[in-house]
Amino acid sequence: MTTIYEVEHLHRPDGWLSPGYVEVGDDGIILSISADRPEGEVERLAGYGVPGLSNLHSHTFQRALAGRTEFVTGARAEDNLWTWRKEMYRMVDRLTPEDYEAIAALVYLEMLHFGMTAVCEFHYVHHQPGGRPYANPAEMSDRLIAAASATGLGLTLLPVLYAHGGIGKPVEETQKRFVHSVDDYLSLIETLRSRRGAHRNLEVGLALHSLRAVTPDEAKAALAGMRAIDPQARLHIHVSETTHEVREVEAGLGARPVQWLLDNVGLGPQWCLVHATHLDAAEIAGAAASGAVAGICPLTEATMGDGFFPLVEWHEAGGAWGIGTDSHYSTSTAEELRILECGKRLELRRRNVIARPREDGGEVHTGRLLFDTALAGGEQCSAQGGGALLAGRRADLVMLDADSPVLLGHGPRTALDAWILGGTRNPVRDVMVAGQWVIREGRHAGEEKIMADYRRVMAKL
Ligand SMILES: [Zn+2]
Structure with a gap:
């Protein structure tokens, strides 16, 4: 029928x-x-x-923090991503699997209401507080799968490999909930892939938390392991979100983060470079030409004060991009695309910043262009089969x-x-x-x- x-x-x-x-x-x-x-x-x-649009970056539980950190005190007069992260970790310390599922279900429901039909979930809270695995090592992942099933949203689950608290730094107490060895990580990937028979619209990809949280050897071993399991798997990484991160990677690995990836693991259309806020001209040229998708999370990057993605330069270099709602200050497709375009208009003091007239002089519409570009980028990162x-x-x-x-x-x-x-x-x-x-x-x-x-x-x- x-x-x-x-x-x-x-x-x-x-x-x-x-x-x-x-x-x-x-x-x-x-x-x-x-x-x-x-x-x-x-x-x-x-x-x-x-x-339907694929949302290319999400940490559902962070939704519970939205609006709870919007003040300063004498002890936190200078507020940024890193001070926000302390508050986020306080929430991680208290989260149970039931909480995780309930928050995810609400966030996934909202995404559907705003016209999204799939999400890439960048999932790093794997273990019990203190780091002991749950009896079911995939407990927290299974909660996300259950939330997606309850709502009907397509899920590209990206368990995150997280091993260090920074380059050359051990993990902090809270971060113990996030940590795997590469072998345990790959075995989690295999377990989650086995869930696909019972769950519709479930894909599994790889995520490296960042070049701060995995060593070059760990990154290469995880990528090789994933390639052996599924050569087509989507590969996501947080990269160049703040200037602090760029400086740390330059000092520790000898190159800017995106340049390091280009030179050491190679980028391509399977990659989603989440944030990619701080890029130099060579990184824009190299990463855009590789076919990798820039995973822009406009409202989250704005609320964190990260900086502004070089949208015009990236778009004009032919770079693919899409949007994620990341910490879920918003789950609205329109709101995310609007802040991206209109923020650039404020910065550049002109209108219709990425649209260019067609060769025949015909109209090119900005809303349509934003939506269509985000559709293609979202599908490329989620591999859900829609778009x-x-x-x-x-x-x-x-x-x-x-x-x-x-x-x-x-x-x-x-x-x-x-x-x-x-x-x-x-x-x-x-x-x-x-x-x-x-x-x-x-x-x-x-x-x-x-x-x-x-x-x-x-x-x-
Ligand atoms: Zn993120």
Whole structure:
């Protein structure tokens, strides 16, 4: 049995079909996209149908900290990523597996509401406080899988290899929850890959926490091990988020972080360089040409005061990029893309900073360009099989309500500009992941339970 939808306005890589017909197979894969009505019963969907976005960077539990560190004291007059991290570690010390699952479910539900259909979870809280593994060494990973299953969000799980508290430094007490040997790490990867049979839309990739937290030998051994398990696996790393990190890596390894990766492990399209905020011209040229994706987390980088990603230089070098919501000050697609574009407008004092006129002089729309670039980058980093409404891709369809105040008065020409750059009301009405509706008319079937569990955790933390 296949299902056929007639979508009033259907997003295509090169424009829109109005209407467009989407035929979805029982396996959740798109069988065909067409401007012509196929034979059979058709369900009509009003509004704009766009592909679901993969969020390329998340630490779900950090959501519980949002808004709790927005003050200064005499003891913390200078506040930055590193002082914030102390507060984050205080929360890590208290987190139970139940808390972890409840927070993840809430965050994943919110992502769906904002039109995301998959997330790359950069997961490093593996063990009990003090560092002893749980009876099930994959306990905390399994909690994330359970949260994704409960919400229907696609999950690219990236267990993180974390071994040191900085270059040449032992781990701190809190960091003991994060630590694996390379062998134990690879065996966790194997365990999680074995979960894929029982869980839909689950992928497993590799993450190195950073060049501060793994030695060159550990990084190379983990990458070789992953390559032997799955040569196509996605590879993620935090890199060049702060100038402090760049200086530490330069002093310890003799090169800037992205340059070190280019020279010592090689970058390519499987890589997601999370943050990549502080790059010099050679790093931009080399990393962009490698096909690696820059994993920009605009609102998190802003709240941490990290610095601003060199968006225009990277984009003009042909670099792929996408967005992550990282610490989840926001889980909104529009909000993240808006701060990226509009922050650059403030900095550069001009409008439409990454859009350039087409060769034929035709219009290029910034909202559309931001969304389409983030779609491609997100899919490249998550390997979920969606990212576009095309035959053979996973049927991840997000319906935007044309009656939302954000979209009233617009048509296909400017609808994505209006959603991404204008208005605050969320126009996402229905969300399909792999052919299954998980949100209809703004409602998810698990909403009450997820909220009740989250309320209980937040009252305690
Ligand atoms: Zn991160």
